[in-house]
Structure formats: C-alpha cells, structure tokens
Amino acid sequence: MKYYVGIDIGGTNIKTGVVTETGEIVSEHSIPTRAERSQNEVLKDIIASVRESVAGANVNPDDILAAGMGTPGFIDSKNGIVIYNNNLGWRDFRIAPEMSRVLGIPVTLENDADAAALGEVIAGSAKGTKSAMIITLGTGVGTGYVVDGKIVRGCEFGHMVIEFGGRRCTCGRKGCFETYCSATGLINMTKELIAQNPEGKTALIAAKEGSVGGQTVFEAADEGDREAAELIDRYISYLACGLVNLINGLQPETISLGGGVAKQGERLLKPLRQKVGLEIYEGITFPKIVNCTLGYKAGLIGAALSAR
Amino acid sequence: MKYYVGIDIGGTNIKTGVVTETGEIVSEHSIPTRAERSQNEVLKDIIASVRESVAGANVNPDDILAAGMGTPGFIDSKNGIVIYNNNLGWRDFRIAPEMSRVLGIPVTLENDADAAALGEVIAGSAKGTKSAMIITLGTGVGTGYVVDGKIVRGCEFGHMVIEFGGRRCTCGRKGCFETYCSATGLINMTKELIAQNPEGKTALIAAKEGSVGGQTVFEAADEGDREAAELIDRYISYLACGLVNLINGLQPETISLGGGVAKQGERLLKPLRQKVGLEIYEGITFPKIVNCTLGYKAGLIGAALSAR
Numbered sequence: 052m053k054y055y056v057g058i059d060i061g062g063t064n065i066k067t068g069v070v071t072e073t074g075e076i077v078s079e080h081s082i083p084t085r086a087e088r089s090q091n092e093v094l095k096d097i098i099a100s101v102r103e104s105v106a107g108a109n110v111n112p113d114d115i116l117a118a119g120m121g122t123p124g125f126i127d128s129k130n131g132i133v134i135y136n137n138n139l140g141w142r143d144f145r146i147a148p149e150m151s152r153v154l155g156i157p158v159t160l161e162n163d164a165d166a167a168a169l170g171e172v173i174a175g176s177a178k179g180t181k182s183a184m185i186i187t188l189g190t191g192v193g194t195g196y197v198v199d200g201k202i203v204r205g206c207e208f209g210h211m212v213i214e215f216g217g218r219r220c221t222c223g224r225k226g227c228f229e230t231y232c233s234a235t236g237l238i239n240m241t242k243e244l245i246a247q248n249p250e251g252k253t254a255l256i257a258a259k260e261g262s263v264g265g266q267t268v269f270e271a272a273d274e275g276d277r278e279a280a281e282l283i284d285r286y287i288s289y290l291a292c293g294l295v296n297l298i299n300g301l302q303p304e305t306i307s308l309g310g311g312v313a314k315q316g317e318r319l320l321k322p323l324r325q326k327v328g329l330e331i332y333e334g335i336t337f338p339k340i341v342n343c344t345l346g347y348k349a350g351l352i353g354a355a356l357s358a359r
Numbered sequence: 360m361k362y363y364v365g366i367d368i369g370g371t372n373i374k375t376g377v378v379t380e381t382g383e384i385v386s387e388h389s390i391p392t393r394a395e396r397s398q399n400e401v402l403k404d405i406i407a408s409v410r411e412s413v414a415g416a417n418v419n420p421d422d423i424l425a426a427g428m429g430t431p432g433f434i435d436s437k438n439g440i441v442i443y444n445n446n447l448g449w450r451d452f453r454i455a456p457e458m459s460r461v462l463g464i465p466v467t468l469e470n471d472a473d474a475a476a477l478g479e480v481i482a483g484s485a486k487g488t489k490s491a492m493i494i495t496l497g498t499g500v501g502t503g504y505v506v507d508g509k510i511v512r513g514c515e516f517g518h519m520v521i522e523f524g525g526r527r528c529t530c531g532r533k534g535c536f537e538t539y540c541s542a543t544g545l546i547n548m549t550k551e552l553i554a555q556n557p558e559g560k561t562a563l564i565a566a567k568e569g570s571v572g573g574q575t576v577f578e579a580a581d582e583g584d585r586e587a588a589e590l591i592d593r594y595i596s597y598l599a600c601g602l603v604n605l606i607n608g609l610q611p612e613t614i615s616l617g618g619g620v621a622k623q624g625e626r627l628l629k630p631l632r633q634k635v636g637l638e639i640y641e642g643i644t645f646p647k648i649v650n651c652t653l654g655y656k657a658g659l660i661g662a663a664l665s666a667r
Contacts, residue, residue, distance in 0.1 A: 125642040135642035194608075210640050211604040215522040215534075215597065224603070224638050226523075289523065295532070296519040300502075330532050332518050334433040334443035 054110055056101055056118035056156075057355030059163060059347065062086065062138045062190030065093075066347055067100040069108035069115065070355035074174040076348060078107035086139040094146060098153050117157040119358030120147060121166030121350050123191060128204055131160040137221040138190050159358045163187075163350055165202045167309060167343070168195025170353030175345035176307040184303040185343060186294070188237075189310035192229035196303065202357065206301075209233075213292050228296075231289035234265040234311040241268045244282055252276035265311045269318070287319065291326035294340070299332045309343035316342055362418055364409055364426035364464075365663030367471060367655065370394065370446045370498030373401075374655055375408040377416035377423065378663035382482040384656060386415035394447040402454060406461050425465040427666030428455060429474030429658050431499060436512055439468040445529040446498050467666045471495075471658055473510045475617060475651070476503025478661030483653035484615040492611035493651060494602070496545075497618035500537040504611065510665065514609075517541075521600050536604075539597035542573040542619040549576045552590055560584035573619045577626070595627065599634035602648070607640045617651035624650055 052071055059066045061084060068079035080103040082096050105112065124136025131147020133139075151158040161169075168177075168185035177183035177197070187193040192209035195202070209229040210222050217226025218236075230236050241263050245254040253271040257263045268286075271279035294306060313319065324340050331337060343349055360379055367374045369392060376387035388411040390404050413423065432444025439455020441447075459466040469477075476485070476493035485491035485505070495501040500517035503510070517537040518530050525534025526544075538544050549571050553562040561579040565571045576594075579587035602614060621627065632648050639645060651657055 125640060135640075137641075205610045206608065208604075208608045210607045211519070212521055212600050213523050215525070215600055217523070222640055292520050292523055296516075299518045300514065300516045302513045332433060332443075332530055333445075 052110075052114065054108065054115045055355035055358050056104065056115060057351040057353075058097060058101065058118060058120040059166065059350035059354050060084065060097070060120065060122040060139075061163070062123065065097055065100060066351055067097065067104045068351045068355065069104050069110065070352055072356070072359070074170070074352045074356060076351060077110065078104050079351065080104045080107065084139070086141075090141060090144045090146075094149060098150060101154065115156060117159065117358040118150065118154060119159045119161065119166065119354040119356065120150070121161050121163035121354035121357075122146070123163045123193060125207070126160055126162055128160055131158065133160070157358065161202060161354060161357045162193070162195065162204070162207065163354075164193025164195035164207070165204060166195070166353035166357055167193070167349040168197045168353065169202055169357055170345055170349030170351070171307050171309075171343050172197045172200060173356055174352055175349055176341050176343050177305045180305045180339075182301075182303045183305045183307065184297060184301070185307045185309060185349070187310035188232055188290075188308060188312035189234055191235070192233045192293075194297065196301065208293070208297060211293065211296060213289065213296065228293040231286070232293055232312075237265050237268070237286055237312055238263050240282060240286065244268070244278060248278060251278055253279050266314070269315055284322070287322050288326060291323055291330060294323070294327055295330040298327070298335060298338055302335055303338050304336075305339040305341065307341055307343045309346070309349065313342050360418075360422065362416065362423045363663035363666050364412065364423060365659040365661075366405060366409065366426060366428040367474065367658035367662050368392065368405070368428065368430040368447075369471070369658075370431065373405055373408060374659055375405070375412045376659045376663065377412050377418065378660055380664070380667070382478070382660045382664060384659060385418065386412050387659065388412040388415065392447070394449075398449060398452045398454075402457060406458060409462065423464060425467065425666040426458065426462060427467045427469065427474070427662040427664065428458070429469050429471035429662035429665075430454070431471045431501060433515070434468055434470055436468055439466065441468070465666065469510060469662065469665045470501070470503065470512070470515065471662075472501025472503035472515070473505075473512060474503070474661035474665055475501070475658040476505045476661065477510055477665055478653055478657030478659070479615050479617075479651050480505045480508060481664055482660055483657055484649050484651050485613045488613045488647075490610070490612045491615065492605060492609070492613070493615045493617060493657070495618035496540055496598075496616060496620035497542050499543070500541045500601075502605070504609065516601070516605060519601065519604060521597065521604065536597075536601040539594070540601055540620075545573050545576070545594055545620055546571050548590060548594065552576070552586060556586060559586055561587050574622070577623055592630070595630050596634060599631055599638060602631070602635055603638040606635065606643060606646055610643055611646050612644075613647040613649065615649055615651045617654070617657065621650050
C-alpha cells in the first residue's frame with residue numbers, strides 16, 4: 052500500500068494526516084493555526100504536526116510518496132506558493148517548496164475548497180457525479196469545483212458580490228457572498244441582532260454560553276424566537292442567491308455544503324432548496340443540494356490525493 | 360476550400376453567412392427576428408436567409424460541410440434544442456434537427472455568446488489567449504468562455520444577481536447582472552432619468568431623436584450634462600461589479616466586450632478598467648479588458664466554425 056500525507060490549513064486549525072491511495076485516513080493530527088504569528092512559525096508547526104501524523108501511522112516511511120496541501124486564498128499551484136489570503140494574512144508564501152525541502156518528499160498545493168471538493172468526489176457526498184461543486188461555509192466561503200474527477204483550479208466565488216454596495220468584506224469589496232454566508236458573516240449578523248435587542252432570546256443564549264457562534268441564532272430559533280427565525284431566513288436567502296448564481300452560471304450536477312454552518316443539516320438544506328427552486332433559471336436541471344459527508348476529512352483526503 | 364454556414368440569432372436580427380474554414384466570411388444575409396411570431400415562422404425565415412447566403416457565396420454547394428448556429432438562452436447542444444430563452448420567448452425548440460432535415464447538412468447549436476467567444480478567439484480580440492471571456496452587452500448580457508480554444512459550454516452569467524433584492528429581471532430573479540448591464544438595462548435606466556427630469560438634456564436628445572437608445576445618455580454627457588455622466592458612472596460601476604465577480608471567480612486572461620453598449624469603446628473601457636482595478640482580489644492577474652474586434656461577425660464566424 053502506498054500513502055500520501057494530507058495537510059488542510061484552515062483559519063482556525065491545521066489538520067494533518069496520512070491517507071491511503073484509496074482515500075482512507077490511517078492517522079491524523081491537529082494544531083491551532085494562530086495565524087497572527089509569522090508565516091515561518093506556522094510552517095514549523097505544520098512540519099511538526101506532519102511528523103506526528105507520520106509517527107502515528109505506523110507505516111514504512113518509504114511508502115509515503117508525497118504530501119498534498121490545501122490552503123484558503125489565491126495560490127500558485129504550479130510553484131506551490133500562497134499568493135494571498137485575507138483571512139490568514141499570508142502573502143507570497145512559498146510554503147510547498149519550503150516544506151518539500153524539510154520533509155524530503157514532493158509537496159503539492161491546492162486551494163482548500165478545491166481539495167475538499169476532490170475529497171468529497173473521491174469518497175463522499177459527490178462520489179460518482181460528473182460535475183460537483185463544494186461550498187464551505189466556514190471562516191470564509193470557499194468554492195471548489197470538480198469536473199470529470201479533476202479540480203477546476205481557481206474557481207473561487209467567495210468574493211462574488213451579491214449585494215452591490217453591501218456589507219464591507221475583508222477583501223476590500225462590498226457585498227461579497229462570503230460577507231453574508233460564511234460562519235463569520237452569520238456570527239456578525241447575530242452580534243448585530245444582539246446589539247439591537249440585548250434582552251432578546253439570542254442575546255440571552257449568547258450570554259449563557261459566553262460567546263456568539265454560528266449555532267447561536269439557531270438555538271434561539273429552537274426556543275421559538277421570531278427575530279432569530281427571521282435572521283436565519285435572511286441568511287438562507289443570501290445563501291440561495293449565491294448558489295443560484297453558480298447554478299445558473301456553471302450548472303453543477305451536485306452542490307455539497309460544508310463548514311461550520313452546514314452542521315445545521317436538513318434544517319438549513321430544506322428551506323435552502325425551496326428558495327433555490329424559486330430562483331433557478333428555467334431549463335436548468337435542479338442540482339442535488341446535500342451536505343458534505345466527510346466533514347473535515349474531505350479536505351485531508353482531497354489534499355493528500357491531489358498529490359497523486 | 361471547405362465552407363460552413365454560420366447562423367447568429369439575436370433578439371433583434373438574425374444573421375446568416377457562409378464562412379471559410381479559416382474564419383473568413385464570403386457572403387452574408389440578415390433578417391429581423393420578430394420573435395413575437397411562432398417558432399416555426401421564425402425557422403422558415405432563417406432557412407430562407409441561409410439560402411440567400413449560400414446563393415450569394417458563389418461556391419459549390421457540395422463544399423458546404425455543415426451549419427452552426429448561435430442562439431441566446433439555455434440550450435441542449437447535444438440534441439440541438441433551445442430549452443428556454445426569456446428574450447425570444449422560445450421553449451423546447453428543436454431548431455437544429457429541424458433545420459438539418461430541411462437543409463440536408465448537419466446543423467449544430469451553441470449558445471450565441473459561446474459562439475461569439477469562439478469567433479473572437481479564432482480571428483479577433485482574443486486571438487492566441489489561453490482563457491478568454493466574451494461579454495455581450497446587447498438585448499441581454501451573454502457570457503462566453505473559451506479555454507484552450509474550446510468553448511466551456513453553459514458558462515452563462517447574465518443571470519448572476521449582483522444586487523440582492525434589486526431590479527426585477529425577465530428571468531424572475533431580482534438584481535441580475537443583465538438587468539443593469541444589458542443595452543436594455545441601460546435604456547431602462549435612461550428612461551427613468553428622463554421621467555425624473557423631463558426638461559433635462561437626456562430628455563431633449565431623446566425627444567429630438569424620437570427614441571431612447573443605449574447611446575442617448577452618452578450623447579447627453581457629451582454635451583456636458585452632469586446627470587447623464589452620473590448615470591454612465593453608475594452603469595460602469597455595475598458592469599465592473601459583474602466583471603470582477605467573473606475575474607475573481609474564473610480568472611480569464613482576457614475579457615472582450617461586445618454588443619451595442621461596447622460601441623462606446625475606450626470611453627467605456629477606460630473608467631471600467633479603473634473600477635475593476637479597485638475591486639479585483641489581490642493576487643489575481645489583471646486581465647486585458649478590450650473591445651471585441653469582429654463585431655457581429657464574431658457570432659457568425661464562431662457559429663460557423665463551431666460546426667467543424
């Protein structure tokens with residue numbers, strides 16, 4: 052059996068793992084990203100984590116052929132450079148060649164959403180589909196697109212404006228898909244709701260839990276709060292808007308949602324499908340809209356096997 | 360020499376022509392679309408126009424190998440069916456097999472923007488570029504995308520919402536790119552300006568010319584009208600918004616503008632490039648933004664040679 056190392060770099064955590072050539076994870080490890088540090092400090096930690104994963108895998112190191120990395124933002128896959136990422140604050144980071152030098156194996160670089168999309172197509176929710184789009188609703192919004200089993204590199208619609216002159220995005224534009232539909236966006240809108248009504252159910256839940264998360268507003272809605280239900284409805288309307296833009300524009304066969312907000316499952320998916328159905332261009336085949344089934348493992352498996 | 364018939368179906372006119380295998384037009388013909396008629400009446404007219412073109416070409420009919428058609432809207436290229444087009448009011452129109460039966464040669468079908476994009480890549484503004492996007496600002500907004508000399512079918516972003524809850528589009532959504540940036544959209548906004556200020560320069564020009572066109576507001580701005588200049592600025596802001604969505608999302612090497620509004624040339628392109636430059640995601644290569652150079656001929660040449 053041959054093995055590949057997968058490295059999935061997120062705004063919050065970095066996960067590493069050893070993956071079989073058929074997409075099974077045999078060992079894994081995780082560290083906090085702490086992106087406020089220098090790029091080289093983060094790199095050192097990633098390498099230490101890879102070594103932990105390899106040590107835990109109990110395989111012959113010679114059978115580990117390569118490592119594949121998935122990272123958010125705009126990348127130069129050919130040269131293994133992260134060109135720019137607004138969430139991590141990375142710029143011209145020659146991460147893959149540096150890592151390859153230290154680890155002594157080839158290291159490849161893909162966009163994290165692309166890698167996760169490949170993972171879902173190899174082993175998860177989009178297995179067997181001809182054109183699959185994976186949308187991660189996490190720190191940012193990542194879009195990954197796989198056609199005929201191959202990553203369509205650079206297909207990245209998180210910074211597509213859906214509301215002209217809308218909310219300020221970290222990228223400098225106003226009204227980006229990501230600004231509304233990432234977990235961060237939902238948390239920001241939840242915080243605004245709390246500021247507007249500090250006595251409301253959402254505020255009380257946030258106070259009890261000591262923080263606001265992507266789930267807070269869903270918990271308030273569970274307790275019958277109308278304001279929270281309205282915010283969820285608005286969130287799903289924005290999400291449907293972005294999705295229909297991509298469905299009209301590229302006509303994927305499946306859309307799989309991942310990231311923190313997708314944990315709401317059918318509660319999110321059911322109203323989302325309804326809203327999408329109302330807006331989709333006539334004549335376009337309604338895609339399957341489902342949850343990613345591999346969770347964080349998609350990023351790890353896809354990153355690892357993108358190095359094949 | 361071998362020849363192909365090109366057929367370019369627009370909301371206003373239908374153009375037909377005989378094209379050499381290297382992309383030279385040897386004869387052409389044009390008829391008004393009059394889309395309010397039945398699909399079969401339009402079809403009859405197209406066939407008559409094709410026969411005019413062939414008669415005018417003075418070539419051996421046996422050297423005409425096939426016909427290629429470009430039509431707006433969503434199509435099923437494989438079966439030669441126009442599935443739906445909101446501007447023409449066409450639905451499940453089996454146009455290519457019908458035409459093939461009558462003409463006795465194979466007839467292929469592509470989206471009109473795709474066909475025009477291929478034409479510009481074969482013989483026009485995007486000649487030699489690896490990934491070219493052509494955006495037509497006409498009755499609607501069409502987007503055509505050609506990568507490595509091949510049409511990326513179904514890449515159609517006219518119905519991408521850029522203003523959540525914005526202007527009502529003929530497709531049923533609100534705030535589509537097309538609603539703001541087509542010639543129709545510009546004309547609608549010009550009419551609103553005239554209604555708001557019936558004594559203004561724009562209103563006077565429209566009254567003198569007897570109608571409102573895409574050029575009306577540019578003529579008013581030429582005469583120093585501030586309101587008209589502001590409307591143009593707003594139009595270009597929307598256009599930049601849609602373009603940056605596509606640049607961030609797909610990273611084309613060139614963007615070529617066609618259709619009625621593009622006739623404004625550098626007057627449109629110069630401020631457009633500035634606005635795009637302010638919004639583009641850091642790290643993305645700024646694409647060449649130019650005018651289509653083949654005009655309506657791109658659609659004819661591309662349609663014809665898509666039948667190769």
